[in-house]
Amino acid sequence: MDVHVFASNPHRITMKLDEFGVYYELQRKRVKKDGEQRIFTHIHVRDEFPIELTVYHPSLLGFRFQSSITNKPIERASLSQLERLIVLEHNIDPEQQAARLEEMDSCPDRFAVFLSLLVPLENVQQNLRYHPEGDALFHSLQVYGHAKEQMPYDEEFLLAALLHDIGKAIDPDDHVSAGLESIEGFVSTRTSWLIANHMEAHKIHDRTIGARRRKRLVAHQWYEDLIVLGECDRAGRVPGAEVESIEEALDYIEQIDEMFGS
Secondary structure, eight states: OEEEEEOSSTHHHHHHHHHHTOOEEEEEEEEEETTEEEEEEEEEEOSSSOEEEEEEOGGGTTOOOBOTTTSSBOOOOOHHHHHHHHHHHSOOOHHHHHHHHHHHHHSOOHHHHHHHHHGGGGGOBOOTTTOTTOBHHHHHHHHHHHHHHHOTTOHHHHHHHHHTTGGGGTOGGGHHHHHHHHTTTTSOHHHHHHHHTHHHHHHHHHTOSOHHHHHHHHTSTTHHHHHHHHHHHHHSOOTTOOOOOHHHHHHHHHHHHHHHOO
16 A cells, blocks of 8 residues: 655654554655656555555645556545445455445545535636636636635635535525535534635625624634635636646645644
């Protein structure tokens, strides 16, 4: 099993392995690639199955690594996909295996849910007066890109930026409520709050919001984040802008979740 891990210092990984009481060997390889010398750090773990950890700097989170054999992007597995593979590969009681797989199927991967909600946005054409960039998916990916520049390691904020308009493909007349209902149970309270109030951020910017409503929002603990989200939302309306793909965006956010937790 090959696992990519991200840390500024490899010893942060070995300290964790020491805590687990796992035997390992640390190896550094000097390789000449693309005309320059590079040092690759590998940690070989001896377990029931051999595991190789390749340590990369956190700045490479979200990078699509290519296979040196096929020259194609390396196939990856989410945490839930990995758990499924382990259940299928291990020689366990068939009844236990069936029960475990049924349990997994009843709890869908949240990133698969996000993907299924984002894809239809490509067919949602918006009012060009407010959105000269075009469809709602292109807009959402732009907003995500700006959010990533502002808070690159904040999963909750990045999800709010990426998912803030998913309701437009469900109920254009009330896209905020529709979007929130579709992701209920899959995002944090903070992400939900930011999405629920992202239209209010524009009213604050335009100074069209009521005094009482503005006062309540200003007093909220996530008010500053809401203002930044509004700025990202307004900035994400550029025709022809370069954006990441949905898969790249979700891959990046999922890696943050697995590295740093909720």
